[in-house]
Amino acid sequence: MRTAIVLFAFSAFASAVPVREEQADFEYPRFIQFPDGDGVLHTVDLQEEVDHNLLEEVQRNPNNNLYLLFTRRNPHTSQTLVINDRNSVLNSNFNPSHPTVVIAHGWFSNQNTDLNPVIRNAYLDKGEANVIVLDWGHLAMGDYVTAMNGVPTVGRGLGQFLGFVHETTGAPFSSMHLVGFSLGAHLVGFAGRELGGAIARVTGLDPAGPLWNSNSDHLGPNDAVYVEAIHTDGGTVGGFGIGTAIANADFFPNGGTSQPACITSICNHNRAWELFAATVSYNHLTGKECSSNLQISLNTCRGQSLQMGNDDLRKWGSGKYRVDTARRYPF
Incomplete structure (x- = not known):
């Protein structure tokens, strides 16, 4: 991955521009900078040729994607669940009577990326849960364009895996919550779509913008019973x-464009999963519904309230909300 030449740099200070509907038509320049899971910027060529060999390998070998189970019985050492291997599930600590949450990382990341243990620990410190970390690093560690093109395949594979878990254990889709960050946000959307929107919740944490703004297959409202997105670095430029x-x-x-105590877009982007993890623990961030994007920008939203994030599987709401946070955890 080429990092030496910065051909397109994001501003160090995110501008306080209004969130505008026109972003759906915003076109990025050919060369951009995009962060990996550790917050390191890489130069991305959005017109780079897709690595079809890697995509075909991912399609042929779905077991390249790892499903790593953590529960209160094994909070730090994972158990590997394998699709179509019933014993891998039945002999694990998976409990169908507990809620299941799946965490999907973003580009150039894997199971060791920070958001996985942070969100995992938020759930397991709070109560019983089956926390499944999806490691799709075999594809995600490739170039951005190839990873982006492989998101539908990995997402559909996740949906099929959850269908297998449902059939094997009886765990209902109404007890499942899929959480994805950046490219992973669109991935969990495809997983929910694969199951006909039956999953209880899908949460997209600052869904990736490059090559997705005008892509009709991005995360959408029909991918689960309830779909929520948390936008922390969505500036129009x-x-x-x-x-x-x-x-x-x-x-x-x-x-939605710049976050307190952040001076870089990387910090803004990662704040989405930091905020979500905090809401799982405390359920303390309340949004006010906004009637326009200008209200979001000017902080004049006065509509109904809705809690942001959290682990409520029966949650539902609609509309656009602004929520103000503090500078430091738990925000």
């Missing part, structure tokens, strides 16, 4: 995330 409403309920923390 090259933000890492999609800056417009795409879900049932869309939250724009602090306006």
